[in-house]
Amino acid sequence: MARTALTPVSLGTTGVLLPDAGAAANIADGNSFSWTSGRRVYVHNGDDTALTVTVPTPGTVGSLGLSIGDATFTVAAGKGRMLPALGQEFRQADGTVHLNYSGADATVTVAVVDI
Numbered sequence: 001m002a003r004t005a006l007t008p009v010s011l012g013t014t015g016v017l018l019p020d021a022g023a024a025a026n027i028a029d030g031n032s033f034s035w036t037s038g039r040r041v042y043v044h045n046g047d048d049t050a051l052t053v054t055v056p057t058p059g060t061v062g063s064l065g066l067s068i069g070d071a072t073f074t075v076a077a078g079k080g081r082m083l084p085a086l087g088q089e090f091r092q093a094d095g096t097v098h099l100n101y102s103g104a105d106a107t108v109t110v111a112v113v114d115i
Helices: none
Strands: 031-034 039-045 051-055 071-075 080-082 096-102 108-114
Touching: 031 039, 039 051, 039 071, 071 080
Parallel strands: none
Antiparallel strands: 031 096, 039 080, 039 108, 051 071, 051 096
């Protein structure tokens, strides 16, 4: 199966209820979205156990080509979390950012928000 692309939502002038704006997270294969500097990710974990969201970094640094560590974020059971801004180091070769999930079931939703 393939990673599921997410369509960003805009906060606009009236705002948006983030838990309602999310799409079901693709727990098995992950999600992706086009990177821009003004985008943020909101994850709502409706499960009764904690969820880990991993944002892989494809790049390396230095003459030795050292890997840049992936970023991981924990979302507590029954809670939502806005992830911090994700820099260019998270962009894959195709310009997207990948989101991977572990520790949850189909009650996880995710929204990409243009701020």
